[in-house]
Amino acid sequence: AWRRLCPSPAALLGFDCDAPLPDAAGLLQRRRRHFARPQKNYYRNPPEIERGWKEHLFDIEGRAYLDMLNNVTIVGHGHPRLSAAVGRQWSLLNTNSRFHYAAVTEFCERLAGLAPEGLDTVFLVNSGSEANDLAIRLAWAASGARNMISLLEAYHGWTVASDAVSTSVADNPEALTTRPGWVHPVVSPNTYRGPFRGAGSTGDYVATVSAKLSELEEKGQKLAGFISETVYGNAGGIPLPPGYLEAVYAMVRSHGGVTIADEVQVGYGRLGHYFWGFEEQGVVPDIITVAKGMGNGHPLGAVLARREIAEALEKEGYFFSSSGGSPVSCVVGTTVLDILHDEALQDNARTVGSHLKARLQALMDRFPLVGAVHGMGLYLGVEFVRDRETLEPATEETAAICDRLLELGVIMQPTGDHLNVLKIKPPLCLSHESADFFADMLAKALRDGW
Ligand code: PLP
Secondary structure, eight states: OHHHHSOOHHHHTTOOOOSOOOOHHHHHHHHHHHSOOOSTTTTSSOOOEEEEEBTEEEETTSOEEEEOSOSSOTTOBTOHHHHHHHHHHHHHOOOOTTSOOHHHHHHHHHHHHHSOTTOOEEEEESSHHHHHHHHHHHHHHHHTOOEEEEEBTOOOOSSHHHHHTOBOOSSOGGGGGGOOTTEEEEOOOOTTTSTTOSSSOHHHHHHHHHHHHHHHHHTTOOEEEEEEESEETTTTOEEOOTTHHHHHHHHHHHTTOEEEEEOTTTTTTTTSSOSSTHHHHTOOOSEEEEOGGGGTTSSOEEEEEOHHHHHHHHHHOOOOOSSTTOHHHHHHHHHHHHHHHHTTHHHHHHHHHHHHHHHHHHHHHHOTTEEEEEEETTEEEEEEBSOTTTOOBOHHHHHHHHHHHHHTTEEOOEETTTTOEEEEOOOTTOOHHHHHHHHHHHHHHHHHOO
């Protein structure tokens, strides 16, 4: 019965949605045999998801879940407009992106229209990792140098170059000592638990970048660029200290470097008040990278750069991606933008996000474990600590809370460098009712204990 309750457009399109379901335990066993473990906690309590509708997911055993984890499916699961647009384009044409077709022209125009003036040259790829890899190569080509400054505790992707600048210490603290020589990490501007905790510390964080630049200068090494997220995503969406990017971008540019804004997680309307995260800091980068939500789960990423930066790469090498920007990908990208606009999803992220943040902040009065509620729009982070003074991370408690939330019908995972943060990144169509359900279930999980 629950399967019929999920109004997925698949049945309307004539697909058989009533086929017998496989058995969940058997499926898990089969997957363990062949599917590489993508993440540390991948096999911890996995529901076997079969279909989705808006912000809800349904597993093959008949349970419904609220999807608060997603960050990719921004316009919601099972969107009929996307199903129809993809079905149409698949039937017409999907091919190597070497060919010319209208879909790519239209999508690039739409993307360029969303970016600040001048950042109007678009490269289309298949993921955020590829986008950041390409952005680094663009910085190298434009500067004629290799040295990149990145932030500690950041994640930019899994490909060789994007992983090199992903100086997260959670998985492997030793990795920091084995970074390639062109990566120069500086302190993460985490105002909650960074080394310069508290207000009025922008100058301290900026000083770590100027010290790094002086170090390079003393060694006679040139700078290629600086890469960062524009809101600190890894820890649940902590805004950077006021004026941080303005000061850092100015210094980087004065040293001949290129500034890269990684908007893969925090951009594309999720912050509610801003379409791009860099708007929150009042700056304009030289290169923007974007992925995740722009394809609503379909592999799609992009790099937007100024024309002269793009041309520098043409002189030094080449760029080509067989299916980056394929006709289907471009139609997905354009349709996602249409839906974001027509359903005013950025506005929804702002209003429902503010409501949810207020509800979560109220939990701080009742539960000492809730150390802080970060973020804005529908990019929020709840950070659990054992002590609000020392900020000792409540790692085991966070894992137990996520397990309890799953039993209560909410999908959530511990994240952040100490695995003590709930990063809240639901589809942007999240209703007020669903936001309240989440806040109620989190309160229940905290009340039940671990
Ligand atoms: N940049 C940021 C900030 C991310 O959060 C991620 C993915 O989590 C990436 C880049 C990599 O994107 P993808 O997984 O699409 O390769």
